[in-house]
Amino acid sequence: MGDTADGEAAVIARVRAGEAEAYAQLVRAHTGVALRAAVAFGAGADAEDVVQSAFFKAYQALGRFRDGASFRPWLLRIVVNETRNTVRSAGRARAVAGREARFQGADPLIPDTADPAVAALAEERRTLLSAALEELTEEQRQVVTCRYLLEMDEAETAQALGWPRGTVKSRLNRGLKKLEQRLGGQLGPGPGPEGGERNG
Template sequence: MREGTLEGGRTLTVVDEAAVIARVRSGEPEAYAVLVRAYTQVALRAAVACGAGADAEDVVQSAFFKAYRSLGRFRDGSAFRPWLLRIVANETRNTVRSAVRMRALAGREAMLLGAGEPLIPDSADPAAAAVAEERRGRLLAALDELGEEQRQVVVHRYLLELDETETAQALGWPRGTVKSRLNRALKKLERLLPGEAPGAAVDAVDGVGGGEKCG
């Protein structure tokens, strides 16, 4: 079980999380700040990995708010982190879809108005464009060759550093499904990245953005 890290290096355990959540539920909303401080960075990484791009901070803020509003439905004894990351992934998906719709609308308006400036295509990947290192570029290209479910499980297991149980919770899959899809994904990455250990390669990427990566 990986834990959230607070300022000063102290970490949160599931027991700590349960105590904080109990305080919030009992009428101490300010206690929620403990969870926000512990998990903001991993939530931002998740948002970027799922394609939030420049909207990552807004996505995370919205996800924390929705998690706060849903604490009454949070299952006692569960880990907060994978539950939060599932909310982040869903919020990112909604944000990306809204952005695609807005770009499509802008494109139609531009055509009607006779505007000559080209629009940024939906397939543009600002995060990938910013990755200069050849190794990272090769990995991003390899990840794009994976199916949606395989890409999700690789991102959650390696980029977000969740264990199998946490990945299963975050994605809403049985643990056995996580294991089998991860195994197939890594075998495909081995073919796409000869001479590169897939797990180590994914660890080298700080963020994978652009597009609807965590669908």
Template sequence: MVLILSGVEPKSGRRCIKGVSTREGTLEGGRSVVDEQAVIARVRAGEPEAYAELVRAHTQVALRAAVAFGAGADAEDVVQSAFLKAYQGLGRFREGAAFRPWLLRIVVNETRNTVRSAGRLRALADREALLLGPEPLIPESADPAVAAVREERREQLIAALDELSEEQRQVVAHRYLLELDEAETAEALGWPRGTVKSRLSRALAKLGRSIGATGGEEHE
């Protein structure tokens, strides 16, 4: 999967980014090992091509966020637009802050604008794709009975997520589907950390009750 950022004009007007490919960057423990502050400093100093390092490191999570909030087939376009806006907004980026939650906030806003302008709601297929991840958790050769159980549990989870409020779905998606920590989730959503903690607690309790109730009925 390749997205191209081309013709991005830095504030200096002297140089532009050409052919920046958005591929997943090097990860360590599931997180980027790019020195974000150093990269941002290089871009601000007149080296716009350095931005490609941030693009490569954060493309996968940006795509997951776009899909999670309903971008569907437009996910790549949404992510490309978000990276462009993030690049253009680096002058407003707070020094020392984490780039990942700031970028995801832009991605989510871009996704909402895209969905709103198209008049579409988030598709069930998109949510399923996000929950399953980029690769199947159970190979095709696995025991069909095991696969059937997995499918059943996935449907239960999707149904349970639909019962949450919008705020609860957002905090669950950011903490677990996008794998942000509590502080990053608070920054991405623009909420106090206490709000993140309380809404997450209520969301998980509700999910537990919904899934537990469904499972209990099946085993009676």
């Protein structure tokens, strides 16, 4: 992790020195997670535009990026804000459709060569999870998305959402309890709150 942060700091220093290719390197490294975040937060068909705009804004704001900080949660906070603006202007219906799209198109969770029965089960689990997430509050949905779909730790989630860590923890706990009540054991074994906190 330290090596990654050091390498990233060196790339950011090169960008600040005016090397355009260095920023392209950052874009390539973080486009995947930025797209997943945009789709997960409801950008739907506008996800690519949202991410392009977020990278442009991040480039403009790089002078304010704190040395030694992690680039990914800082970038994802910009992605989240851009997505909110897009969703707000596009209306609630598109937001719901966009969140559902994350389970159908963001990143295939199972390879094409998988057993059809396994594929059907995975699809059923995604449908159940999508329906259950819709019953959470917006804040609970955001924190569950960051922690479990984008695999961010507690500190990164707090930075990306602009919330104190205590708020992340309490909203995550409430969201997970609500998901557990709604789903029971229907999703099978998965990360619980304890397993999810090991990085935080």
